[in-house]
Amino acid sequence: MPEFSFTSSSPGAWRDAPWHRSWLTKQANILFGLFDPVAINPRGGFFDLDATGKPLPGKAVRPIHTTARAVHCYVIASLLGRPGSDRMIDHGMQYLWHGHRDGKHGGYMWSLDDDGPKDASKQGYGHAFVLLAASSAKLVGHPLADRMLADVTTVLNDRFWEEQHGAIAEEFERDWTPMRGYRGQNSNMHLTEALMAAYEATADQEYLRKAERIADLIINRRARECDFRVAEHFDERWAIDRSYRAVNEMFRPSGTTPGHWLEWARLALQLWVLGGKKHDWMPSAAEMLFRRSVELAWDGTKGGFFYTLDWADKPSFRFKPWWPIAEAAGAASFLAEHRPSAFHEEWYRRIWNTIAEAYIDREHGGWFEELDEQLRPAHSLFVGKADLYHALQACLIPLYPAQGSLTNMIRQRYDASSSKTSIDGDV
Known part of the structure; x- marks a missing residue:
């Protein structure tokens, strides 16, 4: 898929753009609407x-x-x-x-x-x-x-x-x-x-x-x-x-799982903030975890993150579940706030472009939980739409300050402005 290269002269961060925030809000509402009734x-x-x-x-x-x-x-x-x-x-x-x-x-x-x-x-x-x-x-x-x-x-x-x-x-x-x-x-x-x-x-x-x-x-x-x-x-x-060697490829896959590197990138920054920013290794580790993930696990031809790599950094399971790219969105959002750069903004946009083009199921709602290497819906490991957690947080994390957990940031925002009925596209 063609990829636009963001530069320092490109327009401002998507996380601050009202249209982007409204789009994320809509996606979160669609996810809730899929799960609520059934x-x-x-x-x-x-x-x-x-x-x-x-x-x-x-x-x-x-x-x-x-x-x-x-x-x-x-x-x-x-x-x-x-x-x-x-x-x-x-x-x-x-x-x-x-x-x-x-x-x-x-x-x-x-x-x-x-x-x-x-x-x-x-x-x-x-x-x-x-x-x-x-x-x-x-x-x-x-x-x-x-x-x-x-x-x-x-x-x-x-x-x-x-x-x-x-x-x-x-x-x-x-x-x-x-x-x-x-x-x-x-x-x-x-x-x-x-x-x-x-x-x-x-x-x-x-x-x-x-x-x-x-x-x-x-x-x-x-x-x-x-x-x-x-x-x-x-x-x-x-x-x-x-x-x-894995007994359960869903929870303990063999080799390495770059989606977890992305998850740790966000968690390390969150932990750094909550701990008073005293552990200097945390933000630099978050940057390295994100960079290793996109360098080694992103499919430069078709897009998306391979599920697992072997210890020679070669894709092992080549299909592309939804949760690594959802975690990538959250990690890129945290990095864009704490370590703003053209690199992080470019990847934030690339990740969401790929989600929008390949992962969102516009017919039935929600996200496809698994795509094959060609970014086509597949069901080799994940059979349906069992999960709200990853996709929902990916949509909502960018709408709030990267200063703690999503739940606590929502609570603080609404505690501080309880009479306000909508906040720049928040749900």
């Missing part, structure tokens, strides 16, 4: 959607991160004043507390179906999203938020956190028997996101301290050792395991 499963949790936006047939398995992310997204909707969002929040919180929460052994089970637990393991990735959901729900005063926040914090501290490493263990059996031999960055990355949200919701510095320790381990030490390629897989001592 997402609630009356048996608890939320349906995954097929490619046309209808609930997937069969006995619905509800993994915990799907429910928790929906809570987070509809807290965003509630903060923005979207009618009907509070019902979605309550539906998700009730299912997390009364369904996923393990009343016998403690913690939160990975997945449920209509008959109860489907996979009762206790996973760090899932608990990170419970922390995010509870922290977000606290911002809108949900009655379960404080109890859930205290409960999942205790579980993370007592069961998952490994102080000697400054990160969490990956997984346990239902009765907390350890599953040995593996540590993963993905669960710790999302815990970093959730810890920052918990800090913003409570002002408890311990959440921030843990987030900074995880970032130091995974980015300042291990990614720096790899010239800012983020390793995914580690042994129990947090030595990189380059030989790891």
Whole structure:
């Protein structure tokens, strides 16, 4: 696809342009409109959607991160004043507390179906999203938020956190028997996101301290050792395991996953701001993570980010899911604010041009969750439209200052100007 090269003499930043902001607002509303009418499963949790936006047939398995992310997204909707969002929040919180929460052994089970637990393991990735959901729900005063926040914090501290490493263990059996031999960055990355949200919701510095320790381990030490390629897989001592072969390509793909480099670029800048800008390594690391991603993983011929690379930096899985380019939009937005340059503005525009041309499903709504190498809709790993979280945040992050989480920035903006009904194209 032809690519326009932005220069320092080109017009101003798109993030400041009213038309661009209105366009992003419209896309966010379309995403909500796809999920609002059909997402609630009356048996608890939320349906995954097929490619046309209808609930997937069969006995619905509800993994915990799907429910928790929906809570987070509809807290965003509630903060923005979207009618009907509070019902979605309550539906998700009730299912997390009364369904996923393990009343016998403690913690939160990975997945449920209509008959109860489907996979009762206790996973760090899932608990990170419970922390995010509870922290977000606290911002809108949900009655379960404080109890859930205290409960999942205790579980993370007592069961998952490994102080000697400054990160969490990956997984346990239902009765907390350890599953040995593996540590993963993905669960710790999302815990970093959730810890920052918990800090913003409570002002408890311990959440921030843990987030900074995880970032130091995974980015300042291990990614720096790899010239800012983020390793995914580690042994129990947090030595990189380059030989790891995936059992689950969705959550633990082999090789490296550049979409996570992009996600970390934004999270590192957010953590830098929340920590008082005292860690000088964070903004420079964010710049390097973004640059490595676009240099090594962007398809210079067709556009889009390859899903995974091998350790020789060659594309391994060559298809192009929606979530890496969504994370790229958020990272480019944060960099454009904290490290403004023609380079970051050019990539911000290129990313959104590609999303608009290839990822947005104008027939059925939402985004295609997977494109093949030629940017055609595909379903090799992702079967429908299960996710609101990545695409929604990509649309909304550029509308707010890059000074914290999206939820907290919306809350602060509306607290400061509660009588204002619209803000430069905000939803």
